[in-house]
Amino acid sequence: MIPLGGVGEVGKNMTVVEYGNDLILLDCGGKFPEEEQRGIDLIIPDVTYVKDRLRQFRAILLTHGHEDHIGALPYIVPQLKDRAPIPIYGTPLALGFVERKLLEAHLDKYVELRPVQSGETVQFGELSAEFVHVTHSIPDACAIAVHSPVGTIVDTGDFKFDPTPVMGGPTDEPRLRRLGERGVLALFSDTVRVETAGSTPSEKVVQDTIDEVVAKAQGQVVIATFASNISRIHMALHAAQKNRRKVAVAGRSLEQSARVALELGYLDPPDGLLVDLDEVLRLPKERRIIVSTGSQGEASAALARIAAAEHPKIRVGHGDVIIVSASPVPGNEETVSHTIDNLFRRGCQVVYGALHSGVHVSGHAGRDELERMIQLLKPAYTVPIHGEYRHMALYRELSVKNGIRADHVLLPEIGGVLEFSADGATQRGRVPSGNILVDRLGDRGDPQVVLRDSTNLTEQGVVVVTLVVNRESGALIAGPDLTAKGLKSEHAIGALREAEQDLKRMLDRRKKGEPQYGYVVQRTKETVGRALYRRLRTRPMILPVVTEI
Amino acid sequence: MIPLGGVGEVGKNMTVVEYGNDLILLDCGGKFPEEEQRGIDLIIPDVTYVKDRLRQFRAILLTHGHEDHIGALPYIVPQLKDRAPIPIYGTPLALGFVERKLLEAHLDKYVELRPVQSGETVQFGELSAEFVHVTHSIPDACAIAVHSPVGTIVDTGDFKFDPTPVMGGPTDEPRLRRLGERGVLALFSDTVRVETAGSTPSEKVVQDTIDEVVAKAQGQVVIATFASNISRIHMALHAAQKNRRKVAVAGRSLEQSARVALELGYLDPPDGLLVDLDEVLRLPKERRIIVSTGSQGEASAALARIAAAEHPKIRVGHGDVIIVSASPVPGNEETVSHTIDNLFRRGCQVVYGALHSGVHVSGHAGRDELERMIQLLKPAYTVPIHGEYRHMALYRELSVKNGIRADHVLLPEIGGVLEFSADGATQRGRVPSGNILVDRLGDRGDPQVVLRDSTNLTEQGVVVVTLVVNRESGALIAGPDLTAKGLKSEHAIGALREAEQDLKRMLDRRKKGEPQYGYVVQRTKETVGRALYRRLRTRPMILPVVTEI
Numbered sequence A, B: 001m002i003p004l005g006g007v008g009e010v011g012k013n014m015t016v017v018e019y020g021n022d023l024i025l026l027d028c029g030g031k032f033p034e035e036e037q038r039g040i041d042l043i044i045p046d047v048t049y050v051k052d053r054l055r056q057f058r059a060i061l062l063t064h065g066h067e068d069h070i071g072a073l074p075y076i077v078p079q080l081k082d083r084a085p086i087p088i089y090g091t092p093l094a095l096g097f098v099e100r101k102l103l104e105a106h107l108d109k110y111v112e113l114r115p116v117q118s119g120e121t122v123q124f125g126e127l128s129a130e131f132v133h134v135t136h137s138i139p140d141a142c143a144i145a146v147h148s149p150v151g152t153i154v155d156t157g158d159f160k161f162d163p164t165p166v167m168g169g170p171t172d173e174p175r176l177r178r179l180g181e182r183g184v185l186a187l188f189s190d191t192v193r194v195e196t197a198g199s200t201p202s203e204k205v206v207q208d209t210i211d212e213v214v215a216k217a218q219g220q221v222v223i224a225t226f227a228s229n230i231s232r233i234h235m236a237l238h239a240a241q242k243n244r245r246k247v248a249v250a251g252r253s254l255e256q257s258a259r260v261a262l263e264l265g266y267l268d269p270p271d272g273l274l275v276d277l278d279e280v281l282r283l284p285k286e287r288r289i290i291v292s293t294g295s296q297g298e299a300s301a302a303l304a305r306i307a308a309a310e311h312p313k314i315r316v317g318h319g320d321v322i323i324v325s326a327s328p329v330p331g332n333e334e335t336v337s338h339t340i341d342n343l344f345r346r347g348c349q350v351v352y353g354a355l356h357s358g359v360h361v362s363g364h365a366g367r368d369e370l371e372r373m374i375q376l377l378k379p380a381y382t383v384p385i386h387g388e389y390r391h392m393a394l395y396r397e398l399s400v401k402n403g404i405r406a407d408h409v410l411l412p413e414i415g416g417v418l419e420f421s422a423d424g425a426t427q428r429g430r431v432p433s434g435n436i437l438v439d440r441l442g443d444r445g446d447p448q449v450v451l452r453d454s455t456n457l458t459e460q461g462v463v464v465v466t467l468v469v470n471r472e473s474g475a476l477i478a479g480p481d482l483t484a485k486g487l488k489s490e491h492a493i494g495a496l497r498e499a500e501q502d503l504k505r506m507l508d509r510r511k512k513g514e515p516q517y518g519y520v521v522q523r524t525k526e527t528v529g530r531a532l533y534r535r536l537r538t539r540p541m542i543l544p545v546v547t548e549i
Helices: A073-083 A092-104 A173-182 A203-216 A230-242 A252-263 A277-282 A302-307 A333-345 A367-377 A389-401 A492-509 A517-536 B073-083 B092-104 B173-182 B203-216 B230-242 B252-263 B277-282 B302-307 B333-345 B367-377 B389-401 B492-509 B517-536
Strands: A002-005 A014-019 A022-026 A042-045 A057-061 A086-090 A111-115 A121-124 A127-134 A141-148 A151-155 A186-190 A221-224 A246-250 A288-292 A321-324 A349-351 A381-385 A416-421 A424-430 A435-440 A449-452 A462-469 A476-485 A541-548 B002-005 B014-019 B022-026 B042-045 B057-061 B086-090 B111-115 B121-124 B127-134 B141-148 B151-155 B186-190 B221-224 B246-250 B288-292 B321-324 B349-351 B381-385 B416-421 B424-430 B435-440 B449-452 B462-469 B476-485 B541-548
Touching (some): A002 A042, A014 A141, A022 A127, A042 A073, A073 A086, A073 A092, A086 A092, A092 A111, A127 A173, A151 A173, A173 A367, A186 A367, A203 A221, A203 A230, A203 A321, A221 A230, A221 A302, A230 A252, A246 A252, A246 A277, A277 A288, A302 A321, A302 A333, A321 A333, A333 A349, A333 B389, A367 A389, A381 A389, A389 B333, A462 A517, A462 B462, A462 B476, A462 B541, A476 A492, A476 B462, A492 A517, A541 B541, B002 B042, B014 B141, B042 B073, B057 B073, B073 B092, B092 B111, B092 B252, B127 B173, B151 B173, B173 B367, B203 B221, B221 B230, B221 B302, B230 B246, B230 B252, B230 B288, B246 B252, B246 B277, B277 B288, B288 B302, B302 B321, B302 B333, B321 B333, B333 B349, B367 B389, B381 B389, B462 B517, B476 B492
Parallel strands (some): A057 A086, A086 A111, A151 A186, A186 A381, A221 A321, A246 A288, A462 A541, B022 B057, B057 B086, B151 B186, B186 B381, B221 B288, B221 B321, B246 B288, B321 B349, B462 B541
Antiparallel strands (some): A002 A014, A014 A022, A042 A435, A127 A141, A141 A151, A416 A424, A435 A449, A462 A476, B002 B014, B042 B435, B121 B127, B127 B141, B141 B151, B416 B424, B435 B449
16 A cells, blocks of 8 residues: 555545555645745645556545546556556546546546445455544535455545435444445544544534524625535525525535536436526625635636625625635634625624634544544554645554553655555555646646656746735836746747736736735736747746745 | 723734823733744834833833833834943842843943832832732732822732742732732733633643653753743752752853843753753753753744754754643744654654643633632723734633623724723823834844834845755755845845845755754844845845745
8 A cells, every 4th residue: 555645634635555566546646835935836746656556556446526636647547558548436426527527628538437435345356445434514414445366455444434414314324334344444433523523513514504694684694615515506506495595606606516416416406496697696785695706815716806896796894694604724814814804894794713613513523432433443553644744643542541552553655655564554665656746727628738747847947926015005116027947948038038928918907996815816827837838849848936925 | 191002913912001201111012923924024013102202211110020011122122222321120030131132232232220029019109010920921010009199000910820839938818818809990901811611721831741751761861941931941840959969050041041041040050950051961862851942833943953963062852751841822832842753853752732731820810810800909991912913802801791891891002092081991092012023133133134114125125035945854945036126226136146045045054853944044134134124224124924835
């Protein structure tokens, strides 16, 4: 077993499981870069190890449909396409999201999507994989038990033991217990919430909170959440029905998720309850619920535009209620606060985590639930994955407390080989692995994608674009300045000058009051990247550096 | 009354109170810039309004000794020095910190420090100011009641109602109640914790947690906290005495705070309990407690260096316990997590907020305590200060719930004049105000300080320094590149080239494993700033832009 991502970090989950001539991939996740990694759109795992073993490679298995488990597929599939059609297994919702992604990137021809229901087992040579239903913050999530001649390993995926999930049934404890009784060699466990004592509250808490807030609301209700959060749309529909409102969805990514969920029957609202945005906006305010993107304060998403009174259609003010149904991802705290401040400035009532804990709950198991998983499966070994280093270290303590021998808790590293045999487990060497940076121009199916790893990062050159802007007015104080390294063309100087002109025009066209920082970073990158490609046919790494003072 | 800072933001608290010919300043705070404001050391209020009225200006009054209430003094005092000696009033601890600051900046000759005890009243022409004891996370904090011919206004400073503070007595409720009975015109209230229901836990909780953790610890104990947090040193001494340990302090700013507190008697440990770092390090591990700086993950502070095994004296490992006794300030979450991860890598046990809520408590009033203040003072008007916009908006709701007329809750803005008269209150215009950016070279009393406001920000030019480094190895991928705008000297090009050489040498000298990001940003700024000043005798704004990929 080799993790190629998702250990010592949150995001880009991917694990290789290999026995003899059979190799499968569990999950294929991407990670959104931190704020200071300005030029980068997504970080994905290095799959060199798999590319070198295409003959043994059998399939990709997905635990659930979140970006950190499926988001790398559009970039990994082309790398494995000599093995096409690549079989991808997962529950229908996860595969629905995957299909949309791959269609958009024109990669659907390289894969064969094979939906499974939890409880099903699929054979891959000497390995077989069983999908076991777990609860998470997306419906139809699974743990995957991989049976091999040396024993069974269980990858929990992301899970919690939610006794009253809002969509689907509770975690399949009977099946987990039976696996434990038959003998589990190793448990690869989600650990991200090991810091938190007790159990994570049920999704039911969020439903109740939303019902309560909607029942009291006088004006419009806007519920902001993650793009893939089907269950919040479900909750909005529930609250709307009880309160004679209708629901619309705002934000392209959320609309797409909703469409997938409707097509597959995960959402099945009565006729006329889920309508399009224009229709909801023709209703009186007290009959509207809008589910929107932007719960992380992203500058270009619906909520930030609503808060800045810059949304093309949605206006909010006194009497309206905004529910921010998400926790800020580490690094996003300030942009979220800023968005909330703006909503208060508009006169809205804002219901958010710091004020009302019921407005969002985690999808991950608290410490008691992590213990329960160990007790159900009684593994010989535990391997903490899906967490930062501190989570892994704390999970080790928890394992020992639950009877696992200290030397049977294995702290993996990315690319580190964990070998299980009749004699026990050993950590044996490291395969090629690491971060691949995805750089793409435009966000709508533009095929111009460049993958960069540490060896070719700056092969096509680096262009640093520096802007200093006034934080309040957005006025340019200095720049734009383009500094290039390694542009190997006689036309480089002219191309840079053109790019600078394009950029100046773009910056002049900005509307006053436009959401600033993230928007400017993204648009700068696009504008300069396009100009240089047009002239030089090369894709240097563009690092937009926007300093607000 | 005119807030010149501290409204709609956390930090740089300063309020002008003026009646007839008498003008006093309440607090004189600085604000640490957010991470992306790379070139800036501190943000302070614009005091043009006060400079224009030096004849009426009577004194600066300080509520307590935290940076966001006293930190701007070294930059404001020189601006008001035509009025020297400037009387500064505060309790002895606050003035102790101020004295150290001003001595270091050679500004002590311009001020006259006048210590007051809580309960005292000082006259300034037709105004008089009464210091009322409150609890906070620093000893000897005060609210200030300003009595004027039109009525009494009360500025709470930062406060909570801590029934069992670890140093000093509880908030002087009888006095607040009496003020309320006599009639309070306006309450200017701390609001930063209005989002949180209930009351903030007592400092006693932290003492108990530290006692408990120290009693169980087998190895060294390191307690990381804020530089001014005298009360954590007090707690460490308490725990040390009970457990046959000795205490030392690591980190220059914390050492200075401890010295002030010892001199003034706020700390009064038995002989031999508080020793210097070298002495503590000669003791066996199980007899050591080290109180260190770096609770915010600051790259150059003691804790980050300890975590990276780069501290010149302190080494930690298995069996050692690290207590991170602070909450991450918004924007610092990731650096704090990174430091904690590193401590786990060293094998330490780490006790921090996400794991054990008792390890730190806020110094600010929860919602119930904010209500209690309103109920005690029964003001005609409330004015939320010391918070972001959302805090102010929520405090308005809370005021109305407590019987304040909706139109008697005034949401001030920076520079906005609130005028109180027999006829009521009006918001009347705005005086010159805003952010002044402090730019200094070196951090040890270097007198080379440049203040920049929006009009002169780039008067001496801007130099953007771009570096791209590998996140893991710290190796340079691109840069350093220096891009200058507005350097008005014929020697500019040569000077930039020299600065670039200096910078390259500095970067080459870095030790492997050295804490990277913040350290590189700070040292880059210093190196380039020094080189340019040496050659050009000018202080352009240096914006180091370090991108890690």
